[in-house]
Amino acid sequence: MNIALLGYGKMGKTIEQIAIKRGHNVVLTIDKGDNNYDITKADVAIDFSIPSVAFNNISNCINNNVPVISGTTGWLENYDKAVALCQEKKGAFIYASNYSLGVNIFFELNKTLAKMMSTLKQYNVSMEEIHHTQKLDAPSGTAISLANDIISQHTGYDNWKLDENGETIIPIVAKRIEDVPGTHTVNYESEVDSITIEHVAHTRQGFALGAVIAAEWIAGKTGVFTMNDVLNIG
Numbered sequence: 229m230n231i232a233l234l235g236y237g238k239m240g241k242t243i244e245q246i247a248i249k250r251g252h253n254v255v256l257t258i259d260k261g262d263n264n265y266d267i268t269k270a271d272v273a274i275d276f277s278i279p280s281v282a283f284n285n286i287s288n289c290i291n292n293n294v295p296v297i298s299g300t301t302g303w304l305e306n307y308d309k310a311v312a313l314c315q316e317k318k319g320a321f322i323y324a325s326n327y328s329l330g331v332n333i334f335f336e337l338n339k340t341l342a343k344m345m346s347t348l349k350q351y352n353v354s355m356e357e358i359h360h361t362q363k364l365d366a367p368s369g370t371a372i373s374l375a376n377d378i379i380s381q382h383t384g385y386d387n388w389k390l391d392e393n394g395e396t397i398i399p400i401v402a403k404r405i406e407d408v409p410g411t412h413t414v415n416y417e418s419e420v421d422s423i424t425i426e427h428v429a430h431t432r433q434g435f436a437l438g439a440v441i442a443a444e445w446i447a448g449k450t451g452v453f454t455m456n457d458v459l460n461i462g
Contacts, residue, residue, distance in 0.1 A: 301369025327438030
C-alpha cells in the first residue's frame, strides 16, 4: 500500500517506520508549511499535522478520492464540514482523537464506569492529562473525548472545563512535561474513597501502530468511520 504522511514530525516519522516494517511504501511526506502537493499517488493518507492545516489536508484527500486517516486534534470546528464533504464525494475518512489500541479500550472502560457512577451521586469526577511540551492544544483531543463520553453516560454532568470546577462541570487539568507521550487519568472521589482509572503511554509506537492499522482497514471502503469500526467495538 502506498501511504502519504501529512505531517512529518515525531509522530509522522514513527508512523513511517511502522508502515515500512508492515510492508507498505511511503510515497509522500509533507511537513508543516507545505501547501502544494500531489496526493494522487497515494492509496491512503495519514494526517498528523497541525490544527491550522488539518482540514485542508483532509479536504484535499477526499477531493482526490484518497482515503484519509486523521489523528490531528484541535480542528474539530470543521469536523462536520469534513463529514459532509466525504459523504458528498463518496470518500473514506476516519478521525480519532487517539489511535492507540490501549486508549480505545480505555475509552470503553471510561464509558462503562461513568454509566455505573451515574446513580452514585456521592462521587465527583475529575480528569488530568499530561502531554509533551510540543502539544499545541489543551486539553488534548483524547481528554475531550473522555470527558464527552462521561457526559453521554452520566446524568450528573453536562459540560467540561479546563481548570474550572462546577456542580455539573467535569474539571480537566492539562499539564505539559517534556518527553511525556501521554497520560490520562479519570478520578471519582467521595468522602470515603477514590476510584481511579488511568492510561499511560510509554512511547509513540502505540499511537502510530493504531493509525497504520486503521489505514490498512479503510482500504476499499466508503464512508465516515471511527476506531470503534476498526476494532469492531460496539
